[in-house]
Amino acid sequence: MGVEDRFPVGMRVLAVDDDETCLSVLENLLRKCQYNVTTTNQAIKALDMLRKNRNKFDLVISDVNMPDMDGFKLLELVELEMDLPVIMLSGYGDKERVMRGVIHGACDYLTKPVRIEELQNIWQHVVRRRIDSKDKNKTASEGKACSMAGKLANEEKACYMAGECSQAMASKSNADQNIKLGQKRKEQSEDEEEEEYDQENEEPSNQKKPRLVWDAELHRKFLAAINHLGIDKAFPKRILDLMNVEGLTRENIASHLQKYRLGLKKSTQQPSMVATLGNSDPYQQMDSIEGFRTLSGSGGMISTTLPSYASGGLFCRLNSPSGLRGINSSLLVQPVHSQNIDSRSIKTLGNMQLSMFSANQTSSLLQGIPTSIDGNSPPTHNSGAFGNHSSLGAASVKTQSFDPGICELGYNRCNKSWQGTTQISKFPANTSAVSNNDQLAQNNLNFSSSTFCSGNSPVDFSSTSVVAPPLEDARGKLRCQEGLLENILLTSCYTQHQSWEADNRGCNKEMSQTFNTIKSVSPNGDTSSLGHSLDQNNTVSSKRIDVSLVNPSVTQSSEDEKFYSMESIDGCILQSMESQEDLMQNTFESLDDIMSEITKQEQNAIMLMDGEMEFDAYHVGSCI
DNA sequence: TACTAAATAT
């Protein structure tokens, strides 16, 4: 595995502890272990060091209780950004804390005083991590390693939770493909067992192709290609050319295209369900989701179970980020305009009202999308139950972050990463900072979503089933419970892959009871350090937020852009519709019709767009 | 050769 001969001698360890004494002791111990030790007494500094010196550290060992940043927070960020093994250190070793550490992704949890014996073996985490990451990129030909990683991952189940673990396991099974071949092939194998065996060993090319996982990024490219070519002219080969992804084959694309088309087909066939809210494309939804978590009860991707309803449509979107900067709403909408979607539709688009549907409401998802557009909706920000929030800034292009907070309660699990791209982060949004109509206005389109989260009006998640009922069907009992969301935090628990499936029911259960966990994002129980930093850096007036902390990945991808508008965040407000039902109904007479209309336009709109943005635009349409 | 639908596999 490419480990130096002298490993772990010289292993680069970053030790973080606000207590100088402890830090010093720790440093000494680590040095005794012959590690290359770097120390800092501030978590923020540690993070900074890690960011600036990527690949300069092999492992992080951090105290839990630190004034500037909670150790768990640090852990989380490191996990997300660096994928480095992190060992938590604390004077308290109670089960709860340890569990919290583990859930946050700590690969180990040591209690003070730390013994050198414990430190002598911490290098194993580095090795393990390397194996795991290697495994991720693995192909079938590297089956042995996969298998190994699988085992390791298994051991670290608690640490990696579903995500990586399942990945590893999947790879493992890939390696095991000795498998049953189809009937014909089966017969053949029975007759020519040895021969086949030999062939496998001698001609790896005969082996089955490693299973390709269409992660968000890949799918995004796929969609971009389709958008570029136009759905009618999007053939595998051309898509392949456009995507320009190494290792990707035409067959892969053909297969994916097949699925994609099926999805579209379904959308068309079930306009009320799927088309209405958007396309059936899970990945797209994912993209749109980006930035916020979708509370999804369904195993794995929301899309899987609920193709179109998914998050995208139901949740407001956070504006996310990096790629979007400079891309204003109008850009996103323009394609739609050009399609002459009637005003009603546009209105719909304009308002991304997050509505919560009762679990029983399976028929009309959209009911209650209050709309107002283009200045028709005055910035009634904080005035009354319905604050006006700009939302829908845009569907962001890349999945940036999620807040594990929600799942965190009750030890729910969230996948740590989605194919390495999806991340979890926190987005405490201060309601007051939410409204951002002016900015949107500049874009000619006021994407405002009415929400009644503003001011002191708490959003009541209780009685109303919150998250897409359609989603919910069999599995997801996603109900938000009472909780005062003074700060509208967009929380969407981004679930992904089947890997999550196993746990997700339990998670759902938990979620149903803890939707109000927004506040509990922080391990400390306060609104989280992030929240504080938001408060400090994000003046309401500026409507900008320093996301360096909030969304590390953003910082990562575009370091120059520390700030970006938060307009979307605000927009993501979950709203209980039941209480507003009447209002909504009055607002729309036939939302379904509108949605159908939009859906029809959707396809056309796609063609008009170019690049990723368009893609997003597509999304916008679909999410309505 | 390339596309797609259907069959298989995981």
Next chain:
DNA sequence: GATATTTAGT
């Protein structure tokens, strides 16, 4: 059951 690969027909 969903998703990906492989096969087979065009």
